Amino acid sequence: MPSGFYIIMAAQFFSSLADNALLVAAISLLMQMQSPAWLTPMLKVFFTVSYVAFAAFVGAFADSMPKGRVMFITNFVKIVGCLMMFFYDAVQPPSVPPYITVLFAYAVVGLGAAAYSPAKYGILTEYLPHQKLVIANGWIEGLTVASIILGTLFGGVLISQAVSSQLLAFDLPNIETGIDTAPEAAILIIIIFYAIAAGFNLYIPNTGVDHRVPSKNPFYLIHEFAHCVKLLWGDKLGQISLATTTLFWGAGATLQFIVLKWAEVALGYTLSQATGLQGICAVGIAVGAVTAAKFVPLNRAVNVVPVGIAMGLIVIAMNFARSVEVAVPLIVLIGGLAGFFVVPMNALLQHRGHILMGAGHSIAVQNFNENLSILAMLGVYALLIWLDFSIYTVIVLFGLFVAITMTLVRRRHLYNLQTGPLPAIPADAHH
Secondary structure, eight states, X not given: OOHHHHHHHHHHHHXXXXXXXXXXXXXXXXXXXXXXXXXXXXXXXXXXXXXXXXXXXXHHHHTSSOHHHHHHHHHHHHHHHHHHHHTHHHHSOTTSOHXXXXXXXXXXXXXXXXXXXXXXXXXXXXXXXXXXXXXXXXXXXXXXXXXXXXXXXXXXXXXXXXXXXXXXTTOOOOSSSOOOSHHHHHHHHHHHHHHHHHXXXXXXXXXOOOOOOSOOOHHHHHHHHHHHHHHHHHSTTHHHHHHHHHHHHHHHHHHHHHHHHHHHHHHOOOXXXXXXXXXHHHXXXXXXXXXXXXXXOGGGGGGGHHHHHHHHHHHGGGGGOOSHHHHHHHHHHHHHHHHHHHHHHHHHHHHHHHHHTOHHHHHHHHHHHHHHHHHXXXXXXXXXXXXXXXXXXXXXXXXXXXXXXXXXXXXXXXXXXXXXXXXXXXXXXXX
């Protein structure tokens, strides 16, 4: 790989590390405010809504200037969201509950992430030949998962009693008194990691691609985006890879909160301890992602769809785990299956999208669908928690939904095979 690829990976690692640590700090902040339990998954909903609301515009924004500059600007937006969360007691109107301010601050971070994502993935297709897309995605996804592991664990460590007490001892200045709580101290540290990511963004190489905005008319952009959505869903390979990644990210975001709740109920874990199980799941994803990058070529990516069916069924086995000795290997297995089937499908989706419409627009379409799935699935999860469903019932419903949906995706692919030739994938697109 060229040296610029490692700069891209470093920038992605630190930004993703901060994203995941911030989620833990934000959950801790809501718990400190004694907000209702169903508001916890709403954090992710507020984070995700920008991916859907601004999907028609972020692709054009990502393609309007060098990707490194886009990533720098969007990391700065994330820092602004962190500062809003850090100073929540100063910026909230007196009549507004404090957790509303936290949710909206997290939405600002989500806005930065929504604009960051098309640049993060789009630069790979600009910078690398198609032969290296699968292995590049494997490394990026593997590193992203490593940042999820470390970021989740890092967030858990920052809010733990041992570390937070040391951070609070510094008593750095807040608006009125100082840093008074563990979440506030954690958020301040997380801002530093966003700043490090922004520093790497400045050194991402310019790929030489001509960056011009086709139009600043919002109606044109919406029409163009709708055309891109239709184009990708109409492609025989694009629709399978898009359906798979859409389900994966919706399921993955929901599983993140399911694991936290399940660890509390089944294992008696605190939030700080439960983040360790999320890290364990991410270890499995990393192993699966790297394995797929090594053994699954781009032209056989659709062969991994049955792995998604198996993952959905195995998730149900969480209901029978009552000890760490059983829970850890089960969580690793679930993560491994998830990583193994999402990396080839993600690479295939990027390949087809780049051919059909260009990198930035393709990633924007992907983000729109995936985050619409996250909104829907987290909304249903929050509703089930609000209705006081048992976490064990939620797990069964979740696993069956994933398995059935992936079965339908596989049947659609088999139907496509019967109706004519599929789009050609270069035979030399191995690693």
